Amino acid sequence: MLELLRNAWKGWLDATDAGKLGALLLLVLMLVWLWKLGSEKQKDLFRYGAVMTAVCICPVSAVLLMLYQTKFYDYEWIWTAVPAMAVLACGGTLVLERLWEKADGKWARIAITGMALAVLLLCGKLGNPKWTVQDVSTEREEVADVLKQVGEVTGGIGCLWAPKEVMSQARSLDGSIRLLYGRNMWQEHLNAFSYDDYSQDQRDLYAWMSLAGAYGTLNVPVPADLDVVGEAPEAGGTLEGISCIQKALDLGVDQILLPGILTEDSLAEVESTFSVSPQKIGRYWLLSFERKD
């Protein structure tokens, strides 16, 4: 319960951090109340909006709403019950009308309109969202090209293990490809869509692939601040590339795309151990094994 309360309060702080729409909503509600604006129907909307806004801001009542939406959805979604946009648009229209009435002359009305517009736009982030909206076009094209080449070389992709950017796009590009792990390996929220969980081996393999792409070597040290979902490999230890590739093969992987940054010595070691010659595909090295399915 305490954690839920903390989440509710943190959610409100996060929401106010992303923009100032919450503050604008409260300002509009205050102005329509002070100036007694609106018809009876509009007042119904404002009163309901004010009550629900208070319910969403107060951590205790917010927790109740979060429980109502079964904790699966985040704090932000309880605001769906608040007609924020309707209150802002309706209240804003009435406030603007009142200000126009009080304005002296055409230019004063134009100035008021301009200022109101500026206030509204400054409440957002002006095209700079806090939440990362992924620009997928270039990456998708690149990954699609790589997958096409891998398919041509291997005669069809089976189970693939590759760096994060390939793994995140592969399934949405080609439904026939199977992956060692999906986006839910690093995007924790997606785990709510399935009861399945990853084994520690799979988590280690994800960590190794990320670190190999950074260090360019087969054997990589595990840093203390490794950002992984679930239990991280032991900090200070080493993840060995050869044993990781062997683990991947044991887990049923047919093709592996290694980061292109890997040194020639590393590739030679892989070639001698697994008797497979790496092929350069885009900025990756392809290891293709006999398909198991």
Add this chain to the structure above:
Amino acid sequence: MLALVFVAFLPLAWFLGNALITVVDAKRSAREWHLEDRVVAGILVLIGLAEGAYLAAMTRGQSVSAFTKYYGSLLIAAGIASCLVTLAFAWIGKKRGWPGRQGLNLDSIKKFERKEWVVIILFLIAVMAQTFMILFRTSVFLEYDETLETVVSFLQTDRFYEVNPLTGQPFEQGMPMRLKILCLPALLTFLAKITQADPRLVTWHVFPVITLLGAYLAYVSLARSLFPEKRFHRCLFLLAVALLVFVGDCAYGAEGFGLLHGGFQGTAIRGAVMMPWVFGLCIRRKWRLVPLVILAEACIVWTLYGLGMSALASVTFLAYLGLKNMLQRRKEGQQCLNS
């Protein structure tokens, strides 16, 4: 083909919504319900039909192709039924002398003031800009979503949730039933399948435009509820909504963000189409169609065994109105006693 489906969508939604509203509120249908209400109601009916067809196929372990056939048949049947209902009620209405629909009054359009034209044009520019943003954008918000992978999996395997959409591997433990029964991925699959279009195009670009359109229709309905007499205020309200969509782009969970970056998600449709319409219904005291919204929400977003946000909002609104009436009556009673 995709363009054809897109163009046919509005008349189909209007047709279904029109029949539903005629049945639910026959006497007042012509005068108190407007085009936007009929289209939004039609969108909800389309969602409901998709859920019916999807559950029929999914629960019996049938294929995506079977679902496509069921949904296609349901649409044809619903279209014919709507046609018959509309004709029957028009005949009954004529016999009983129900008030007819007001035709399009060209004179009233001519009487638009200059300031109204300015606001309308600005509003349309904003809507067009948002439509182009959605159609031609290169960025999407994927952190909480696997819709595209799900649609691609459905199309590839011709089965519902046979494999984990994110990995393509068979499920070991399965997935929550409350998510499995939601019909939105199946609806997107249906669109991609019948149009033979790229699932990415349908999911990330075309469907969100339909959501945007539905959202503005819901807000037109709300504007009419809030400003029944003042056309300029309605226009201003809609322009403010369009600007707020841009401003809300900054925050995850805000309607603007959902519309511009995730119009294919159930939460975005709920927040931007269903909730404004349900608020409009509550303000107009049109309770009969509220259950339709609640049911449609349960088909795309699952919260507390189907009791979603629209149920919460309408019950809270009803409670508020009850309290208001009670206080008003008490006040009137005291005034009577005093006098």
